[in-house]
Amino acid sequence: MSHLDDIPSTPGKFKMEKPYFHRIRWHSSLAKLTFWSLVFLGMIFIFFFRSPSSSPLPADPSRRSLRTPSWGGSDWEKKVRSSARVRSRNGISVLVTGSAGFVGTHVSAALKRRGDGVLGLDNFNDYYDPSLKRARQALLERTGVFIVEGDINDSALLMKLFEVVPFTHVMHLAAQAGVRYAMENPGSYVHSNIAGLVNLLEVCKSANPQPAIVWASSSSVYGLNTKVPFSERDRTDQPASLYAATKKAGEEIAHTYNHIYGLSLTGLRFFTVYGPWGRPDMAYFFFTRDILKGKPISIFEAANHASVARDFTYIDDIVRGCLGALDTAEKSTGSGGKKRGPAQLRVFNLGNTSPVPVTELVSILERLLKVKAKRNIMKLPRNGDVPYTHANISFAQAELGYKPTTDLQAGLKKFVRWYLNYYTGGKKAAE
Ligand SMILES: O=C(O)[C@H]1O[C@H](OP(=O)(O)OP(=O)(O)OC[C@H]2O[C@@H](n3ccc(=O)[nH]c3=O)[C@H](O)[C@@H]2O)[C@H](O)[C@@H](O)[C@H]1O
Numbered sequence: 001m002s003h004l005d006d007i008p009s010t011p012g013k014f015k016m017e018k019p020y021f022h023r024i025r026w027h028s029s030l031a032k033l034t035f036w037s038l039v040f041l042g043m044i045f046i047f048f049f050r051s052p053s054s055s056p057l058p059a060d061p062s063r064r065s066l067r068t069p070s071w072g073g074s075d076w077e078k079k080v081r082s083s084a085r086v087r088s089r090n091g092i093s094v095l096v097t098g099s100a101g102f103v104g105t106h107v108s109a110a111l112k113r114r115g116d117g118v119l120g121l122d123n124f125n126d127y128y129d130p131s132l133k134r135a136r137q138a139l140l141e142r143t144g145v146f147i148v149e150g151d152i153n154d155s156a157l158l159m160k161l162f163e164v165v166p167f168t169h170v171m172h173l174a175a176q177a178g179v180r181y182a183m184e185n186p187g188s189y190v191h192s193n194i195a196g197l198v199n200l201l202e203v204c205k206s207a208n209p210q211p212a213i214v215w216a217s218s219s220s221v222y223g224l225n226t227k228v229p230f231s232e233r234d235r236t237d238q239p240a241s242l243y244a245a246t247k248k249a250g251e252e253i254a255h256t257y258n259h260i261y262g263l264s265l266t267g268l269r270f271f272t273v274y275g276p277w278g279r280p281d282m283a284y285f286f287f288t289r290d291i292l293k294g295k296p297i298s299i300f301e302a303a304n305h306a307s308v309a310r311d312f313t314y315i316d317d318i319v320r321g322c323l324g325a326l327d328t329a330e331k332s333t334g335s336g337g338k339k340r341g342p343a344q345l346r347v348f349n350l351g352n353t354s355p356v357p358v359t360e361l362v363s364i365l366e367r368l369l370k371v372k373a374k375r376n377i378m379k380l381p382r383n384g385d386v387p388y389t390h391a392n393i394s395f396a397q398a399e400l401g402y403k404p405t406t407d408l409q410a411g412l413k414k415f416v417r418w419y420l421n422y423y424t425g426g427k428k429a430a431e
Pocket of ligand 1: 177178179217218219220270271272273281282283284298299300301308309310358385386387
């Protein structure tokens with residue numbers, strides 16, 4: 001909706017007065033006309049000075065979200081119940097937020113496969129191509145997972161979902177992802193990663209029974225930490241991006257809800273997750289697209305020409321980590337919004353323990369695509385990126401049985417196969 005639409009409708013106010021009207025009346029009309037003209041000009045002024053391009057925080061950071069999702073009604077409730085129905089002995093019923101996202105789709109499918117009840121929730125925003133999210137949704141629908149269209153900031157919707165289904169677990173993956181985009185749209189990070197998280201926890205704390213919650217934190221919380229490999233005991237108070245700061249804030253918020261309300265909370269610090277059905281905003285994904293198009297790619301390097309490297313982690317390994325976290329999550333201890341005893345609070349690294357330079361990532365892609373990349377080496381910009389990540393996963397190994405098995409070469413092979421098939425039917429280079 002245009003901001004100009006906000007101008008109150010004032011029928012008749014601008015109507016031309018007839019000349020034989022009383023002088024005083026004429027003066028008053030002129031005054032009114034002047035007044036409304038000024039109001040009109042004022043609105044135009046406000047519109048331009050509050051437009052997203054000139055404002056650091058967009059007036060409505062959720063503007064890219066589906067604004068008025070339709071939910072409710074008996075058919076809708078039937079679909080919700082059916083999707084969330086547990087079909088295996090000792091299965092769990094899980095609300096998966098961000099289920100049309102990359103990790104959300106894979107986790108939802110894996111839970112469904114083993115007979116758990118799964119209900120998805122996603123706002124289908126256009127941070128990246130929503131048609132990819134729709135394709136993931138279609139994939140999940142075929143496996144019996146229904147995705148409710150809505151935002152985690154919508155308390156009424158969340159309360160309704162808990163009224164219809166007494167979820168035992170929440171897998172909270174809905175978030176504003178991406179390190180570099182935080183400089184473009186900081187408000188969207190606050191909206192999803194802070195306000196959205198708090199809203200979800202508020203509803204969870206009041207639910208009866210309270211669910212156990214597993215949620216996506218990020219390797220980026222290690223920020224400027226230089227001690228490697230990164231251990232959960234290392235400092236995380238030097239975030240290098242607003243994205244990282246909101247994820248770190250999430251970890252502190254989790255502590256609060258665990259402390260006050262007895263919510264069982266497990267945060268998973270994902271390390272640069274990649275694979276089929278991945279996110280087009282991530283380097284491995286758009287490098288593939290650009291290499292195929294013959295477009296140059298920018299490869300960042302750290303100070304003194306040092307390589308920038310990432311502990312790239314394959315999606316199937318991450319999914320196993322997520323399921324391990326759900327399966328070992330203890331029950332929340334509160335009821336009626338009140339804590340009844342101490343509850344579980346955990347944070348785990350989910351990485352691959354094997355950092356690979358971005359230059360090597362590009363070489364692997366060149367071999368798999370059989371196309372030489374046009375490499376444009378440039379200094380790591382000050383955009384929130386950190387030069388290096390490396391996970392110590394011994395804690396996740398001990399507690400969740402987490403053990404990654406896919407190296408970057410094998411994982412990218414699967415990604416490239418999916419990419420070519422999805423975008424070109426395996427025949428020609430992608431658009
Ligand atoms: O682990 C995380 O917590 C995060 O992982 C991911 O962030 P990153 O590790 O930064 O992944 P990604 O953008 O793919 O850049 C990969 C590498 O390519 C380099 N890079 C990037 C762009 C470019 O043009 N050139 C380049 O060299 C770049 O410098 C980097 O070294 C998720 O996006 C994020 O949401 C969060 O989950």
